[in-house]
Amino acid sequence: MGTRDTIRTAVRDVVPPAGLTRALAVQAMVYAVGSGLFHAGSAVFFTRALGLSAAQVGLGLSIAAGVSLLGTVPLGGLTDRYGPQRVWVVGSVLNAALFATYPFVGGFAGFLAVVVALAGVDAAVGVARQVYSINALPPAERVTAMAYQRSSLNVGFGLGAVISGLVLAVDTITAYRGMVWFIATVFLVTALFVWRLPRPPQVARRAEPMGRLAVLRDRPFMAVSLLSGLLTAHQVLYLTVMPLWILTHTDAPKTVIAGLVLLNTILIVLLQVRVSRGTDTAAGAARASRRGGLLVALACLVLPISGMTRGLLTVVVLVAAALLLILAELIESAGTWGLTATLPPAGERGAYVGALGLGVQLQYLIAPAGLTALGVTTGGWGWLPTAAIFVLVAAAIVPTVAWAQRTPRLGAEAPDPDMTPVP
Incomplete structure (x- = not known):
């Protein structure tokens, strides 16, 4: 009976109610199939099918990242004005149209126009998706629903990567064009799926909404954004810095890197919902963020040990560091x-x-170069200040969230009579 209960609980943590x-979890998986397919095959598509150089691809993607950073707040305001479901649907249709044009792109200018447009649309859609989940679900179910979506995203990313492997094996221009048209179809299916979702309750707004960039004046909230964003650097550590460390400072076989990526995917699918319990309040979420940061710091102390070991012991140390980072990712997310x-x-x-996403965008700008320089190019001693950084950020997140809770949000300052429903 105990075994049955364990199995039942495990299934409940993976299969959403x-x-x-x-419905949101299924949508996330469908979306992730297309997204995972493109992430795995995009580099080859850009160079083989579009004839771009690696330098052109890198420059275009960097410019697109800058657009995403600058546009996150003003584009997020579209969700407040038009409603999350409408923005989500329109954005998905635009994504489909943009991907459908990829095979007809000629030269760097056309490529840049498409990737920049996609970055702007993704910024708006990313906010709309989260706001829809918050508006449409009761407070007690919101974090759990997001956890189920993340589990489903990882399943979809895995399926997309498998399909990408088939496309790369065929390795023809026709196959690469078919890949992006398939992705465009996935986005159209997503748009139809989202359109058929229940309409969320209308949310009251002030008669004169705050300006699009006014949120940047909310200092406590922006401090939370910065600290929370910095804690997401565990992703860079896991997917970029740790593989580079393994390749340059350990005797572990290269296949260990692929195994650790697979381990990450499996554990997120199995454990994300269970680990997310207790984070549906601001205080609980702050404590979880703190625990995640401290676990990252501990991983930064364990990982460099692998540079001093040999053989199977090296693999054991790497797995231990990976497990700490995975647990940190689960809790911090x-x-x-x-x-x-x-x-x-x-x-x-x-x-x-x-x-709130600005902190994550900033992390993506500074963490890859900064953490690689500290953790890899120093030969190992740089892991100590890296761990110290995460300890400091983790220590600051709880009092900063408390500060934000004590401070009224800008959009909540107006009295009730001045509130009007979203059109």
């Missing part, structure tokens, strides 16, 4: 969702959720 939570669901004011969620 019927209703909107399951749940903390981020809890902050996303609880801190933004209802009438300005789009702008505030976009602002």
Whole structure:
């Protein structure tokens, strides 16, 4: 009977309950098939099918990342003005149209136009997707629903990577064009799926909404955004810095890297929902973020040991460091969702959720180069200050969230008579 209960609990943590939570998880998986397919095959598509150089691809993607950074807050405001479901549907249709044009791109200028447009659309859609989940679900279900979506995303990414492997094996221009047209179809299916989702309750807004960049004046909230964003650097550590460390400072076989990526995917699918419990309040989310940061710091102390070991012991140390980073990712992600669901004011969620993403965007700008320099190019001693950075950020997140809770949000300052429903 105990075994049955364990199996039943495990299944419940992977398969979302019927209703909107399951529908959102299915949508996430469908979306991730297309997204995972493109991420795995895009580099070859850009160079083989479009004839671009590696330098052109890198420059275009960097410019697109800058657009995403600058556009996250103002584009998030579109969700407040037009509603998350509408923005999500229109954005998915635009994504489909942009991917459908990829095979007809000629030269760097055309490529740049498409990737920049995709970056802007993705910024708007990313906010709309989160705000829809928050608006449409009861407070007690929001973080759990996001956890189910993340599990489903990883399943979809895995399926997309498998399909990408087939495309790369065929390795023809026709196959690469078919790949992006298939992705365009996935986005059209996503748009139809989202359109058929239940309409979320209308959220009251002030008669005169705050300006698109006004959220940047909310200092406590922006401090939370910065700290929470920096804690997401565990992704860079796991997918970029740790593989480089393995290749340059350990005697572990290269296949270990692929094994650790697979381990990450499996554990997220199996454990994300279970680990997310207790993060549906701002205080609980802050504590989870702190635990995640401390686990990252501990991983930074364990990982360099692998540079001093040999053989099987090296692999054991690497797996231990990987498990710490995976657990940190699971806990910190749940903390981020809890902050996303609880801190933004209802009438300005789009702008505030976009602002919360600024910290993540900033992390993506500085973490790859910064953490690689500290962890890899120093020969090993740089892991100590890296761990110290995460300890400091983790220590600061709880009091900073408390500060944000004590401070009224900008969009919540107006009295009730000045509130009007979203059109």
